[in-house]
Amino acid sequence: MVRVVQRGRFKDYVYMEVGTPRHEPHCHVLWPEGQASVSIATWEVIRGDPLPSEARELVLQYRKAIEQAWQDLNPRK
Secondary structure, three states, rough: EEEEEEEEEEEEEOOOOOOOOOOOEEEEEOOEEEEEEEEEOOOOOOOOHHHHHOHHHHHHOOOHHHHHOOOOOOOOO
């Protein structure tokens, strides 16, 4: 697990998948009141709570770093 960015109450993580690929490329956004998995292809929530606007802005601002973290941790997926 790598924390890509944290701002205020929002944290964004990317995990290494172990074994066979189970998911599309995604990141995890966590905040005290909720959490969501966000597709790296579409930047839409694929599971969890709706993203607060501040969290959406953070994910989009750091999308290149999130994409790179996914590739670094999951190079064959």
